[in-house]
Amino acid sequence: xxxxxxxxxxxxxxxxxxxxxxxxxxxxxxxxxxxxxxxxxxxxxxxxxxxxxxxxxxxxxxxxxxxxxxxxxxxxxxxxxxxxxxxxxxxxxxxxxxxxxxxxxxxxxxxxxxxxxxxxxxxxxxxxxxxxxxxxxxxxxxxxxxxxxxxxxxxxxxxxxxxxxxxxxxxxxxxxxxxxxxxxxxxxxxxxxxxxxxxxxxxxxxxxxxxxxxxxxxxxxxxxxxxxxxxxxxxxxxxxxxxxxxxxxxxxxxxxxxxxxxxxxxxxxxxxxxxxxxxxxxxxxxxxxxxxxxxxxxxxxxxxxxxxxxxxxxxxxxxxxxxxxxxxxxxxxxxxxxxxxxxxxxxxxxxxxxxxxxxxxxxxxxxxxxxxxxxxxxxxxxxxxxxxxxxxxxxxxxxxxxxxxxxxxxxxxxxxxxxxxxxx
Ligand code: 3BY
Ligand code: FES
Ligand code: FE
Numbered sequence: 451x452x453x454x455x456x457x458x459x460x461x462x463x464x465x466x467x468x469x470x471x472x473x474x475x476x477x478x479x480x481x482x483x484x485x486x487x488x489x490x491x492x493x494x495x496x497x498x499x500x501x502x503x504x505x506x507x508x509x510x511x512x513x514x515x516x517x518x519x520x521x522x523x524x525x526x527x528x529x530x531x532x533x534x535x536x537x538x539x540x541x542x543x544x545x546x547x548x549x550x551x552x553x554x555x556x557x558x559x560x561x562x563x564x565x566x567x568x569x570x571x572x573x574x575x576x577x578x579x580x581x582x583x584x585x586x587x588x589x590x591x592x593x594x595x596x597x598x599x600x601x602x603x604x605x606x607x608x609x610x611x612x613x614x615x616x617x618x619x620x621x622x623x624x625x626x627x628x629x630x631x632x633x634x635x636x637x638x639x640x641x642x643x644x645x646x647x648x649x650x651x652x653x654x655x656x657x658x659x660x661x662x663x664x665x666x667x668x669x670x671x672x673x674x675x676x677x678x679x680x681x682x683x684x685x686x687x688x689x690x691x692x693x694x695x696x697x698x699x700x701x702x703x704x705x706x707x708x709x710x711x712x713x714x715x716x717x718x719x720x721x722x723x724x725x726x727x728x729x730x731x732x733x734x735x736x737x738x739x740x741x742x743x744x745x746x747x748x749x750x751x752x753x754x755x756x757x758x759x760x761x762x763x764x765x766x767x768x769x770x771x772x773x774x775x776x777x778x779x780x781x782x783x784x785x786x787x788x789x790x791x792x793x794x795x796x797x798x799x800x801x802x803x804x805x806x807x808x809x810x811x812x813x814x815x816x817x818x819x820x821x822x823x824x825x826x827x828x829x830x831x832x833x834x835x836x837x838x839x840x841x842x843x844x845x846x847x848x849x850x851x852x853x854x855x856x857x858x859x860x861x862x863x864x865x866x867x868x869x870x871x872x873x874x
Contacts, residue, residue: 463499466492471868474859481840483855488654488833494785497655498527500865501764501858503615506603506622508766508779509533510611511793512541513641514560519577522560526615526781530554531602533611534566536577541606543613544579544599555599566599575599609638610777612762625717632711632723632758636770637748637797644743644774644800645808646793649819653826655765655782656858657833658790661826662767662778663850671825674817678732678739684714684724684759688846701727701756708751712758719857720763727756734771735814741773743806745797763857774806776815786830792819 461467470493473484486493507526510533515522521534523546530546532555548555553570556563565582566575574583579599584592603614607626610633651658661667665681672679682690685698705712705725712725732739733753741753753772760768765780775795783789794811802808832838843852 463492463495466496467866470496471863471866474863475868477859478840479852479856479859480845481842482660483656484840485833485838488657488830489785491785494654494782496862496866497782500862502526502782503529504619504865505616505764505861506605506612506614506619506762507764508610508762508777509543509613510779511638511641511643511777511795512606512609512611513638513795513798514643514793515541517562519562519564520560521556521563521566523556523558524781526613529615531613532556532566532599533604533613534563534577538578541604541611542578543602543604545602547600548573549581549597549599550584573597608633609636609641610762622717622721625721628715628717628723629760632715632760633770635708635710635748635750636775640798641747641775641795642798642800644794644796644802644806645812646791647812647816647819648789648791649823650783651788651790651823651826652786653788653823653830654786655780655788656855657826657829658780658788658822659764659854660851661822661829663854664848666844666847667825671821672818674737674814675735676729677737677814678728678735679757680727680729682726683850684722684726686714688849697727697730701754704752704754705756708755710750710755712756719853719860722761723758725756725758728771734773735769735776736810737813742811743773743796743800745800745805746772747775747795747797763854774811786834788826790819790823 477483503526509524510522515533515535518535518537521532523530523532525531531543532546533541533543536542546555548568548570550568550571550573553568555566555568557569566577572585573581576582579601581594581597584594603616603619605612605622605626608629610629665683668676668681680694682694702712714724716722729739734741736742746753750772755772758770766778768777769775777793777795779791781789792815796806800806845852
């Protein structure tokens, strides 16, 4: 709903909007943000209104709702949402809010239904959101067609589901076309979630993303991940060594042979796709670097695909390897609380206990997520101090963080109505 609509009280955030815009206009782009961006309740409310309710978000994978009536739910701030596969095979997205008196409609995380039935008074909706049945006598004038579920925007590509709560979302077709192309070798329709985890971090969502956008901390923090991950963020990385560049060139020739895309692609600062090699002699982000699943994904013939890294700001990073993929979704819960959901994907034909051991598959990223959680939480505690002031990012090690904060600042300013930046 429009926050300025006549059905709302005066905008309690009016002052915060002005102050936020002024802080962004004055910020030093080489430095971390002023304290309120990381811990203030009003600024968090603005993040939800201006970023999470206006930008495209990663919601989940199409394979999680594979057949007619399969649904999943999620919450974007105060907005409960439902994604459901319709009779037409398409994925529909709705506000998970009944049009009778507003009860949350679906309460489970995932499931399968014939119709969407409200648990309060059993108003019943079709999978495409139309109200079919309104129980009690609503009067002869009652027009069912006026009370369908409120839709949200949904786009799918390469097995990813993106949603937008905006009235008119930005156009992301070029990114989606590239994503579809890069995921073609993985046959994402024949993929399943082998295991998933949800953790709550006591840190602002931007600290979770900032932490993910650099590997400056990796040496000190991530022994399991560094069994296989190279610290170079992409092939443009200013730190890339001659040995790394030679390895990249060899692997790119192999990937060309398999007709698997690897070129670095950027869509503004919002999206980046790039395939980078893992540590020489390793093929997957497992404890020993060997495949965690014996059945490879899609049409791949070799497990040695490096990692296809896919970034989607504001809320997702992903690694696609030859044998499995790991996808990450970030959803803010509060000014200093963030939900991080991780899913490990494998070929649908792979059998648990035979082709893969779910407990083994998850080990590296369970350990890494927990290490990153601690780092983000300590970052938050220091930032909350009266002693905190914005500190300098390293252009060599933290260019990804600079890019994220640039993207955030530009989108915030534009969505607040203050500038019209060139980058989406
Ligand atoms: O429990 C749920 O989540 C189901 C039942 C009502 C609607 N929803 C899809
Ligand atoms: Fe849903 Fe009454 S609130 S049927
Ligand atoms: Fe980390």
